[in-house]
Amino acid sequence: MSYSKDMPDLDLTHGDDAAAVNSLRSAVMRLSRRLKHQRVDESLSPTEMSVLGTLSRCGSATPGELARKEHVQPPSMTRIVALLEGKGLVRLEPHPEDRRQKVVTQTEQAEAMLEESRRKRNAFLAGLVEGLDEDEWASLRAAAPVLEKLAHL
Amino acid sequence: MSYSKDMPDLDLTHGDDAAAVNSLRSAVMRLSRRLKHQRVDESLSPTEMSVLGTLSRCGSATPGELARKEHVQPPSMTRIVALLEGKGLVRLEPHPEDRRQKVVTQTEQAEAMLEESRRKRNAFLAGLVEGLDEDEWASLRAAAPVLEKLAHL
DNA sequence: TATTGTTATACTCTATAACTATA
DNA sequence: TATAGTTATAGAGTATAACAATA
Numbered sequence: 001m002s003y004s005k006d007m008p009d010l011d012l013t014h015g016d017d018a019a020a021v022n023s024l025r026s027a028v029m030r031l032s033r034r035l036k037h038q039r040v041d042e043s044l045s046p047t048e049m050s051v052l053g054t055l056s057r058c059g060s061a062t063p064g065e066l067a068r069k070e071h072v073q074p075p076s077m078t079r080i081v082a083l084l085e086g087k088g089l090v091r092l093e094p095h096p097e098d099r100r101q102k103v104v105t106q107t108e109q110a111e112a113m114l115e116e117s118r119r120k121r122n123a124f125l126a127g128l129v130e131g132l133d134e135d136e137w138a139s140l141r142a143a144a145p146v147l148e149k150l151a152h153l
Numbered sequence: 154m155s156y157s158k159d160m161p162d163l164d165l166t167h168g169d170d171a172a173a174v175n176s177l178r179s180a181v182m183r184l185s186r187r188l189k190h191q192r193v194d195e196s197l198s199p200t201e202m203s204v205l206g207t208l209s210r211c212g213s214a215t216p217g218e219l220a221r222k223e224h225v226q227p228p229s230m231t232r233i234v235a236l237l238e239g240k241g242l243v244r245l246e247p248h249p250e251d252r253r254q255k256v257v258t259q260t261e262q263a264e265a266m267l268e269e270s271r272r273k274r275n276a277f278l279a280g281l282v283e284g285l286d287e288d289e290w291a292s293l294r295a296a297a298p299v300l301e302k303l304a305h306l
Numbered sequence: 307t308a309t310t311g312t313t314a315t316a317c318t319c320t321a322t323a324a325c326t327a328t329a
Numbered sequence: 330t331a332t333a334g335t336t337a338t339a340g341a342g343t344a345t346a347a348c349a350a351t352a
Contacts, residue, residue, distance in 0.1 A: 020294045021278045026206050027300035029199050032185035034224055046182050053179050064333060071186045076320050078335055100328045100333045125174045128303050136299045141173045143296030146289045147180035150281050151187065217310060229343055231312055253310040253351045
């Protein structure tokens with residue numbers, strides 16, 4: 001039996017697992033559309049916000065690394081980085097070892113903006129979460145890091 | 154103290170809740186981009202698939218109801234419904250009580266397509282889930298219905 | 307007068323293909 | 330020859346505004 005205790009015993013013929021997978025996909029797609037509309041800065045797209053969040057968490061990165069992390073193609077990241085630079089939210093520096101690459105770093109202005117916008121985002125999600133009970137919110141909190149992992153697995 | 158036991162004690166000044174909210178938003182956006190690429194039918198967009206899923210779960214609906222459920226504007230739903238009708242996946246009938254409205258119903262062909270595609274979707278998500286351990290998958294299963302609720306709250 | 311749905315139009319975001327510079 | 334990033338272009342999906350038909 002090719003079964004490891006570290007792997008979930010995901011049985012695709014099992015109705016409950018299949019239902020969970022369907023439910024998850026549908027919910028993520030629909031929730032993402034709602035979040036798209038809750039822009040903290042009206043002029044920043046969700047992906048642009050996500051790039052700033054990634055830089056805030058992971059520090060500096062090259063455009064190529066950012067493209068892979070955000071699951072967009074390199075030309076799209078070129079455009080995003082140029083836009084963020086134009087707004088003074090990131091700084092572009094030459095790569096110390098490879099002159100083809102660049103290093104993207106967020107500015108203090110970006111960090112301040114993220115902090116400022118956190119309240120607005122939380123207000124929106126808190127409004128939704130108020131419709132949940134304690135157990136549901138606990139489920140969500142437990143799942144958040146797993147969804148993060150899934151997003152860049 | 155304005156506290157109800159049915160409401161989560163969401164404290165926006167509390168770092169853990171704020172972090173969970175941020176994590177959730179970021180993960181949902183990035184995961185949705187990955188799912189976008191995993192189309193069961195290459196010719197159907199995620200929203201179009203989601204409409205079929207909604208019809209499958211909820212039965213018939215008017216274009217206006219579908220627009221509200223999917224969080225798109227009425228003109229967008231007009232376009233989606235027309236496209237699905239052109240592919241023979243939904244049927245449009247006059248509303249029995251209000252001649253302004255229409256009733257959208259999925260066809261047998263749509264149900265067969267959903268069933269067929271379920272295996273492909275599951276294969277992709279199962280691939281991701283294989284990188285999780287038992288507890289993580291359990292968290293996700295518990296959170297799926299909550300995310301569904303959040304998506305149309 | 308309000309509501310449901312449609313048509314016409316424009317915008318945002320992303321992708322692909324072709325190119326430049328460096329490794 | 331392969332890789333990082335850019336430029337130019339096209340396409341998908343959605344929104345807003347203006348309109349038609351019905352309540």
